Amino acid sequence: MKPQPVRVDTAVSRRAAPQVRRLRPDEWPAYRSIRLRALLDAPDAFGSTHGREAAFADAEWQSRANPPDGAVFIDDGPDGLVGMAIGAPAPSNPGAAALFGMWVAPGARRLGVGQALIEAVKGWAISAGYPRLGLGVTTTNAPAIALYEHLGFVATGERYPLRAGSERTFQIMSLPLTPMSALDEAEGADGEPDQ
Numbered sequence: 001m002k003p004q005p006v007r008v009d010t011a012v013s014r015r016a017a018p019q020v021r022r023l024r025p026d027e028w029p030a031y032r033s034i035r036l037r038a039l040l041d042a043p044d045a046f047g048s049t050h051g052r053e054a055a056f057a058d059a060e061w062q063s064r065a066n067p068p069d070g071a072v073f074i075d076d077g078p079d080g081l082v083g084m085a086i087g088a089p090a091p092s093n094p095g096a097a098a099l100f101g102m103w104v105a106p107g108a109r110r111l112g113v114g115q116a117l118i119e120a121v122k123g124w125a126i127s128a129g130y131p132r133l134g135l136g137v138t139t140t141n142a143p144a145i146a147l148y149e150h151l152g153f154v155a156t157g158e159r160y161p162l163r164a165g166s167e168r169t170f171q172i173m174s175l176p177l178t179p180m181s182a183l184d185e186a187e188g189a190d191g192e193p194d195q
């Protein structure tokens with residue numbers, strides 16, 4: 001059956017609960033759209049840039065949409081794609097998982113989408129046996145830091161330049177993943193956004 005195209009939202013005024021699910025490999029064009037939109041919307045939130053990734057070939061997007069050792073999650077509601085997050089091995093610490101590419105469309109913020117995306121990445125990391133989930137967040141990004149602290153991430157004290165040519169720095173935050181947190185998620189699933 002021919003796959004249906006997935007829309008990327010334009011504006012979202014009202015939504016139901018977050019609808020997070022794993023990206024399908026055939027949805028790479030939608031993944032490219034939402035990722036490039038994120039890079040344009042929040043250039044200081046990411047180490048990469050719109051200019052760099054807009055030049056990627058289709059094969060690069062196809063590979064990124066289907067990472068062999070990671071997982072891409074999207075929020076795919078009636079308004080189209082409004083959020084994304086990626087789980088993958090931490091580059092400098094392959095024994096830990098890392099959260100990358102976290103972005104929610106401006107019209108869908110403060111509705112629990114970010115939290116639901118992180119819970120999905122957490123679930124993936126726990127299933128894959130990782131003991132810890134880390135991330136890098138720009139030190140001036142108060143909304144994102146508030147979100148991560150809300151979910152129990154703690155700053156490790158490590159800080160690095162965001163990228164060459166930028167005056168920003170990012171800090172590492174980390175969350176221990178234990179079998180107990182998997183249990184908590186299962187027990188809290190009724191009252192929580194999509195896990």
Ligand SMILES: CC(C)(COP(=O)(O)OP(=O)(O)OC[C@H]1O[C@@H](n2cnc3c(N)ncnc32)[C@H](O)[C@@H]1OP(=O)(O)O)[C@@H](O)C(=O)NCCC(=O)NCCS
Binds near residue numbers: 046
């Ligand atoms: C940071 C971001 C992902 C948050 O997504 P979101 O869907 O709005 O977050 P949620 O609705 O799940 O928020 C959950 C909790 O996080 C905290 N939080 C989220 N955004 C916040 C903000 N702007 N101010 C203060 N607290 C905030 C709150 O505790 C919130 O709970 P509440 O709404 O009940 O008070 C979103 O603002 C975004 O995409 N920003 C641009 C890209 C970016 O900065 N990415 C992070 C890269 S490291």
